[in-house]
Amino acid sequence: MYASARGWLEMRFEQRSAAQEIITRRHHELYSGGWAFPTAPFNWTLYLFYGGDIREQELDWLREAIAELAAMPPIDDDGDRPTGLFLITDERGGTTQWQIRNGSLDARPTPSLTWLGE
Template sequence: MASYVSIKGWIECSDDDIKIIQENINNFWNNCPFNIEEKESAKIYKSGWIFPTNSFNWSSYIFFGACVKSYFIIYFEKCIKTIMELDIEISGFFELDYYEDSYKVNWKINNGNLIQTTN
């Protein structure tokens, strides 16, 4: 039986960077070397990203929320890191809740670093 992890969080960026982040996420998930079963799951998981359609003031927030198979965490982390490699300024926070193991991991994106803490 597969174990699952609940991931929820956000990336803060400028309005101008939403499109490049969205393209980066789509490219990452479309080009990852998954097997056939994983490709179907990846399509579903990719839909967990929510992008703002209207901008206001000076910051925008891109949200993610989904329960994923635990082995997809490595891909999700790689996706976040590809966003961090873009020449844009972002910050963010994600909480990973491991159901079976009853613990949580927090990822904080700040100044180009992904900082991980465990609860």
């Protein structure tokens, strides 16, 4: 079975190299191609995206990578850490959201989003 995973993390531009190091270290031969950084920085927030259809048994790989990205230490006195949201939908119509905030990933059930697969 497959799951569609899509979402983003918001972080400071200064955290880009640390995020890239995590993604490189957690490389997956098939599914790492789903990561996307903006080609050039603009404004003040870096948005790191992921999107792809992956085998359900590989969701742990993605979840662990996102959890490590979420846990990156703050880089300023404000204590800001990456935040974000990922939606995971499976072939059975199940939907989960991964909320990224306060240094961790929190998985929660989501109302049906089956219309996304139509």
